[in-house]
Amino acid sequence: MQRATAAPLVMAMFLLCSFAAPAQTLPPSKSAAARPAAEQRKPTPRPAARAKARDGEAEARLIEIYKLAGQAKSREALAQAERLVTDHPNFQLAQLVYGDLLAAQSRPVRTLGDVPGTTATANATMLGDLRQESLLRLKALRERPAPGTIPSQFLQLSARNKHAIAVDASRARLYLFENTATGLKLLADYYISLGKSGIEKMVEGDLRTPLGIYFVTSNLDPKSLKDFYGSGALPINYPNQLDVKRGKTGSGIWLHGTPPAQFSRPPLATDGCVVLANPDLERIIKTVEVRSTPVVIAHSLKWVAADSVKTDTQAFDAALQAWHKAKSTGDIATLTSLYTTDFNSYGKTLADWTVQQRTEAEKMRGRAVQLKDLSYLRWTDSGSDTMVVTFGEVVAGARSGQVRRQYWVRQSRQWKIFFEGVV
Structure with a gap:
């Protein structure tokens, strides 16, 4: 029998299970609930060759852990958290949640990242970043766009625009669309990191992410890039002509991945680029086309009915x-x-x-x-x-x-x- 429960943590953080499921679904597998209790207590051995991560999969598993904890199924949550950090040891937020669930076996856990006072003080910035990342992931997944709606900027796309991208800075979220014969279809959406100083880039070196309508200009071979950029990079045409008219300066704004030691980066951590987890970026790189893919970056996307955008x-x-x-x-x-x-x-x-x-x-x-x-x-x-x-x-x-x-x-x-x- 467990000597403590995660109830205080549930009240503080995990009692956020009333959101819609994320767009990505987990691959079929034997759930923790279906496993014998003895099997759940055993450490999950790391496979000799880890399967290639699928886009959105790690986040979907993390949200499932939140749900289980919110339903007071702490044993199942712990088992799934152990498997998640085994598969993605560089996923820092998952490691933090796993640590909390372990601690909850012996004492109350009252907040995400409930570590001893001296440790919390020494790592206050990192803990704050991880808590904010968690809140933003949950916010975006709770506040899903209504079915049949699209960002208001997409008035008309031609058949040459096979895909489109929209970034909502307020939710730290990137949305990937397919342009079908019946209109834009939301394929997937991902957590992102933006500029250290926020958004609305004005000048070179201000560490801000630009706002506006851009296009993917090229696809950079990851072999030509430093590990810092992860699985690759898709530059966009900042500054665009509206930016030039307004006197904005700077260059080198990319959509790119993360270094090997980081699964994801804090919400505000880049020099102005839009950064995704490598599996998410790889999906985008394989999907979109250079020069014809529009990229909208907005403070907050306004979602409207697809049939009303031209009224x-x-x-x-x-x-x-x-x-x-x-x-x-x-x-x-x-x-x-x-x-x-x-x-x-x-x-x-x-x-x-x-x-x-x-x-x-x-x-x-x-x-x-x-x-x-x-x-x-x-x-x-x-x-x-x-x-x-x-x-x-x-x-x-x-x-x-x-x-x-x-x-x-x-x-x-x-x-x-x-x-x-x-x-």
Whole structure:
């Protein structure tokens, strides 16, 4: 018989079992509840060759341990915690929970990481980080997005955007979507770590993670990287053209993994990158495509019904159609009126751009322009309302064309382009 219970710990931390199950499910296995009590007490031997970790699996097992503890099934929770730390010895949060469950066999445990006073004082920062990581994992899994909802930034994706990524900084969570014939489908979501100084990057070296709409630009071979970056890295195009317009500086913002000694990093621990556990990053690397995958990073994602995202875009649709018509007919006056006075395209001013448009119109000789694979995403903050538009521009009669990206800003009630360039 156990000499103590984990009840105080349950009240302090583990009595948080009323959340929906995480998106990932555990592989079929013999549960702790189905094992004989004698078998549960025996240490689980480490397999000679550990199976490759699956994305989301470790977190799902940790949450199951929380549930068991919350249901006063401390023996089962301990057995599962022992197996988890055997499989993932570098999972520090799991090690902390395992230690608490062991301590609860002989004394009350009143908080996550209930260690002796001197040890707690000496490791106050680490304990605080692990407690915050635990709370954020639980928060994200309790506050699941409603079925059929998507982040409000994804107004329209083309068939070329096979996947999309959205980051909610307030929940330390990354959401991975598949773009299907019927719309965006949430595939998985993962705990992440962000910049040491938080979010909204402004200048080089401020240790903040940027906010905005970005795209994966490349896939870096892990063999070319230090162990610090884990299983690989996916750079994004920070600073984007809105960032440049606002005078933001810096570079080298990546989605990357963790060093071998860490399964995950504290919520605020990077130099500005978005960092995931290696199994989670590996799933993303195998899934997304370079250049066509949008990455939204927001302070807090607003989830809306998928069929309602375009209800507030009629004015923008009209502006885009006016641009398309003017481009196709060579109406330079109308075309120019749809650009801001401070328009810039890699150093070209509006005057330079107007000359280029006249030259292109002469070459087209009245042939219509087709917009293929049109996608647009909306970024709204206190500074402005912006549309990031990407499309293939194909002149009638041609078999292929250039892929263009435009940044539109709403000035009063009018939408105008402040940047346009070839992707």
